[in-house]
Amino acid sequence: MRHSFNVDLRGIVDLLGRHLYPSPRAYLRELLQNAVDALSAHRPAAPRITIEPPSATGDGTLRVHDNGIGLTEAQVHELLATIGRSSKRDELGFSRQQFLGQFGIGLLSCFLVADEVEVVTRSVAGGETVRWVGHSGGHYTVETAGPRPEPGTTVTLRARHGSEHWLSDDTVLHLAGHFGSLLPYPVEVGDRLVTEGPPPWRTEHADPRARREELLRYAETALEFRPFDVIDLNVPAAGLTGVAYVLPTPLPASARATHRVYLKRMLLGERVERLLPDWAFFARCVVDATELRPTADREQLYEDDLLAETRDALGEQLRAWLVRLSTTAPARLSRFLAVHHLGVKALAVHDTDMLRLVDRWLPVETGDGEMTLAEFRRRHGRIRYSASVDEFRQFAGVATAQGVGLVNAGYAYDAEILNRLPLLDPDIAVTRLDPAELATHMDPLDPSAETAVQGFLGHARRALDRLGCEPVLRAFEPVTLPALYLEGRAAARHAERHAALESADGAWADMLDGLDEAEPAGPTRPQLILNHNNPLVRRVTTLADPLLARLVVEAMYGHALMQGHHPMRPADTAALNRSFLGLVEWAVHNVEDD
Numbered sequence: 001m002r003h004s005f006n007v008d009l010r011g012i013v014d015l016l017g018r019h020l021y022p023s024p025r026a027y028l029r030e031l032l033q034n035a036v037d038a039l040s041a042h043r044p045a046a047p048r049i050t051i052e053p054p055s056a057t058g059d060g061t062l063r064v065h066d067n068g069i070g071l072t073e074a075q076v077h078e079l080l081a082t083i084g085r086s087s088k089r090d091e092l093g094f095s096r097q098q099f100l101g102q103f104g105i106g107l108l109s110c111f112l113v114a115d116e117v118e119v120v121t122r123s124v125a126g127g128e129t130v131r132w133v134g135h136s137g138g139h140y141t142v143e144t145a146g147p148r149p150e151p152g153t154t155v156t157l158r159a160r161h162g163s164e165h166w167l168s169d170d171t172v173l174h175l176a177g178h179f180g181s182l183l184p185y186p187v188e189v190g191d192r193l194v195t196e197g198p199p200p201w202r203t204e205h206a207d208p209r210a211r212r213e214e215l216l217r218y219a220e221t222a223l224e225f226r227p228f229d230v231i232d233l234n235v236p237a238a239g240l241t242g243v244a245y246v247l248p249t250p251l252p253a254s255a256r257a258t259h260r261v262y263l264k265r266m267l268l269g270e271r272v273e274r275l276l277p278d279w280a281f282f283a284r285c286v287v288d289a290t291e292l293r294p295t296a297d298r299e300q301l302y303e304d305d306l307l308a309e310t311r312d313a314l315g316e317q318l319r320a321w322l323v324r325l326s327t328t329a330p331a332r333l334s335r336f337l338a339v340h341h342l343g344v345k346a347l348a349v350h351d352t353d354m355l356r357l358v359d360r361w362l363p364v365e366t367g368d369g370e371m372t373l374a375e376f377r378r379r380h381g382r383i384r385y386s387a388s389v390d391e392f393r394q395f396a397g398v399a400t401a402q403g404v405g406l407v408n409a410g411y412a413y414d415a416e417i418l419n420r421l422p423l424l425d426p427d428i429a430v431t432r433l434d435p436a437e438l439a440t441h442m443d444p445l446d447p448s449a450e451t452a453v454q455g456f457l458g459h460a461r462r463a464l465d466r467l468g469c470e471p472v473l474r475a476f477e478p479v480t481l482p483a484l485y486l487e488g489r490a491a492a493r494h495a496e497r498h499a500a501l502e503s504a505d506g507a508w509a510d511m512l513d514g515l516d517e518a519e520p521a522g523p524t525r526p527q528l529i530l531n532h533n534n535p536l537v538r539r540v541t542t543l544a545d546p547l548l549a550r551l552v553v554e555a556m557y558g559h560a561l562m563q564g565h566h567p568m569r570p571a572d573t574a575a576l577n578r579s580f581l582g583l584v585e586w587a588v589h590n591v592e593d594d
């Protein structure tokens with residue numbers, strides 16, 4: 001035997017209110033949506049939707065009239081008696097294109113604010129005027145009513161106790177304007193027209209400048225900012241038209257780009273996400289689409305293939321705008337990049353046109369000052385970069401003094417972008433700076449000086465050996481720098497492996513031991529490069545007292561470590577303490593002797 005479910009309406013309404021609709025205000029959108037659909041199904045000569053707020057009805061109720069298609073008595077029984085029944089789907093259950101509704105639950109949302117909902121309707125197909133009254137308790141009545149002068153429908157809500165404010169004149173006027181200002185049929189609340197005609201990007205203008213000015217003004221009133229620029233959007237597959245406004249200031253990193261989206265000219269939401277690709281966080285869109293689908297709560301766009309295609313197409317249109325800007329208005333592009341470089345850099349990681357744009361127009365920090373990558377390439381013919389801001393600060397001056405061009409690639413996407421530059425210029429070599437390499441650009445001492453410092457180098461080697469470091473004497477710029485601590489990548493890798501081997505045992509240690517081939521080339525110990533051009537270092541190399549020489553070397557080692565922001569191991573701190581106290585003692589001792 002077949003039975004039908006009995007549904008407890010209060011439970012369903014509670015579910016809608018708590019989990020589906022973020023606010024009871026959805027009721028007015030659903031009523032507007034039904035009225036629009038009724039007009040789209042019939043299209044009378046003078047379509048209109050009239051909302052009578054409580055001040056007009058005089059009895060505290062809210063009434064929504066439309067002169068749309070209306071319902072016959074049979075349809076009332078069929079459609080309004082069954083939750084989930086909708087006239088807006090085809091035989092296969094797909095939503096039909098011209099309608100906003102599809103789920104067959106919209107009318108239920110009225111019970112979020114009302115205990116009683118009355119529908120008085122007369123169909124264009126003829127028949128009598130029918131009155132359906134639904135109660136939140138779960139029952140309804142249907143009867144014939146006095147004849148309506150013309151086909152259409154009037155929905156009357158009597159506010160639930162405590163929900164009166166949702167039906168008040170002010171709230172209704174606000175909500176009708178909020179959701180319905182762009183609707184294709186005139187909507188009046190009392191005697192106030194809330195519809196504003198076609199979307200601003202679809203109004204005709206003989207003069208493109210006047211159109212642009214109007215669109216900018218729209219952003220100022222509707223979005224509350226004066227955009228940097230406005231870009232027309234058009235995706236026929238989604239029936240989408242609209243505009244993207246370029247933000248005049250960067251979004252905070254934590255903020256998500258959101259957009260104002262209309263579906264068939266009914267507001268879906270002002271904070272709709274995922275309309276644009278992630279990289280396009282510099283734009284805020286206002287669009288209307290006929291083919292995109294809403295989520296069930298009608299607050300966001302439903303993620304499907306069409307939305308993904310639309311996102312790609314919109315991304316392409318923003319990208320084309322950027323390319324256009326670079327060829328027609330480079331000064332404006334520079335201003336844009338100063339604000340939104342992060343988005344463009346993110347794009348350049350995958351897109352060769354954007355890479356070209358970044359190369360030509362985006363200034364980067366280099367050892368020679370700020371300049372574009374194109375300019376830097378012209379000067380140096382090859383690119384070395386530091387992968388962290390700290391490393392760049394530490395080596396930029398020294399590198400430049402040795403004629404080594406260094407780019408700061410310490411910020412997001414920098415290194416990826418640099419490594420893609422050979423796509424634009426196959427002759428360019430891009431390498432990450434290996435600090436050890438800097439020493440190879442420094443001049444060795446001439447043979448007589450080399451011989452003269454051998455004694456001192458012996459002392460220095462003994463002092464630094466237990467710290468795992470190698471002293472080297474070179475003549476380099478700037479003369480003011482006495483010593484430079486360089487830990488090349490081979491040395492860093494060596495130290496890591498050594499530490500790993502110490503703490504590993506058995507098979508794991510054997511495995512680590514077998515990884516020798518992967519070691520980068522270069523010295524396997526960090527180096528303390530002492531600058532023979534520096535007058536103090538020169539005097540130090542002539543010290544006769546081995547103890548004093550070792551104290552000085554340890555002091556220079558500690559100082560160089562600190563200057564380079566290198567971490568200090570316990571042995572380093574001990575060496576620094578020892579040298580400091582030793583030098584103080586030596587100084588005091590000498591003063592006493594005097």
Ligand SMILES: Nc1ncnc2c1ncn2[C@@H]1O[C@H](COP(=O)(O)OP(=O)(O)OP(=O)(O)O)[C@@H](O)[C@H]1O
Nearest residue numbers: 034038070079086087101102103104105106107153
């Ligand atoms: N103003 C109206 N004029 C004519 N028919 C209406 C009107 N309001 C509701 N209906 C009929 O009642 C049915 C159910 O309405 P309801 O709002 O519950 O669902 P829906 O609009 O079909 O879908 P959704 O849940 O997406 O809003 C509609 O499919 C429509 O046939």
